[in-house]
Amino acid sequence: MLNKEIAAKITEQINYELYSAYLYLDISNYYADNNLNGFANWFKIQAQEERDHALLFMDYLLNNSAKVVLKDIKAPDSSYSDFRQPTIAAFEHELKVTERIHDIYGAAYELKDFRTMQFLDWFVKEQNEEEKNAEENIKKYDLFGGDPKGLYLLDSELAARIYSAPSLVL
Secondary structure, X not given: OOOHHHHHHHHHHHHHXXXXXXXXXXXXXXXXXXXXXXXXXXXXXXXXXXXXXXXXXXXXXXXXXXXXXXXXXXXXXXXXXXOOHHHHHHHHHHHHHHHHHHHHHHHHHHOOOHHHHHHXXXXXXXXXXXXXXXXXXXXXXXXXXXXXXXXXXXXXXXXXXXXXXXXXXX
């Protein structure tokens, strides 16, 4: 039986992952509205990944006889004055997600909940990749985004991203 504290933290994480998907859809729409369809594609795929993360957490609760309780998802409160700002917002958001995953992991560690720790190992690794990708987007924008041709090429690169479902086995 899953500890109630862990189940509650995972329930909150489900909601946060769904909020992450909303945030990235909002960013995707911002770029699409500005005809940067490669950036829009990148963030739309990011939204799909976040939705998948929520589903993985939901499956984990269900597989451990814990009730899934979905909560309201807050609308993103975002407005951007330039094309760089969403990349910064995404990176800062991923840092918060990492902090939340570590918080759940720490609670599981304290309770010697090895099953949850093993489940979260995938998310710890995933967050390393998420932070790296978000930071790379900032760096690439800083290198190329100030030049229209560079921005066009960067947008084209981001358009090539394709969705692939997570490969976590529960």
